[in-house]
């Protein structure tokens with residue numbers, strides 16, 4: 116019996132949840148319920164597709180994503196953990212942490228009484244993890260697929276020392292044309308502008324896009340809205356346990372250099388990341404748990 120057959124035997128839900136193989140020998144869970152369709156990779160516990168029934172797809176995935184074990188996929192909801200951006204002291208460690216590059220253990224897949232589908236994953240506590248992160252931690256991702264998509268990342272410090280925790284739900288949203296959208300909910304917030312020479316600035320009005328944008332908004336409230344004039348519904352992001360919001364679009368040159376964006380792919384996406392980054396990194400004391408969660412849904416305007 117191969118891995119897919121074993122997974123199907125243990126977790127498959129006839130007509131609702133099946134497993135498929137992606138290139139690179141990577142397994143993906145396909146969910147097709149009465150409420151939505153979704154795809155979730157075991158590597159990174161990464162959502163790579165989500166569409167509520169009768170609505171447009173919410174999540175962007177590059178058609179030039181590379182599916183290689185140990186490399187993160189461009190698009191979906193990569194989970195950045197346990198640091199955000201480059202590692203504070205060791206440039207050899209991967210940007211945004213290692214959680215998005217390793218295969219997570221699926222612990223549970225079930226249909227809830229209201230037809231939502233819930234998946235629970237644990238980050239394996241193996242030698243590879245210990246080599247990159249010396250703080251014993253138990254980490255669980257819960258993904259709930261219904262008319263909304265909910266992703267929750269729970270970290271518990273199970274060691275005897277406190278540690279700093281940086282993290283993000285690095286979600287790529289699909290938009291019709293990034294030059295026409297706006298993001299509400301960040302007006303008046305201070306942010307670190309990471310394009311060119313880093314600077315601290317303050318947002319005035321909604322966020323719009325005319326060039327490369329890479330910002331960590333600090334001490335943000337829990338909700339943001341992406342307004343896309345081509346549709347009559349806006350996308351509402353509601354986060355808990357998140358003090359920062361990262362807004363990113365690589366624009367033309369950077370997208371070209373990255374090599375996994377299709378031509379003009381940058382126009383069709385925007386990342387709005389519910390995070391704890393930079394000044395907002397969380398300090399987790401022994402025994403303490405922190406839950407970062409976000410809910411994504413379309414709302415009428």
Ligand code: BG6
Pocket residue numbers: 187210211285309329330361363388
């Ligand atoms: C964003 C960062 O969160 O992720 C950007 O703010 C970075 O600086 C982007 O370029 C993509 O990162 P990666 O590692 O997935 O290419």
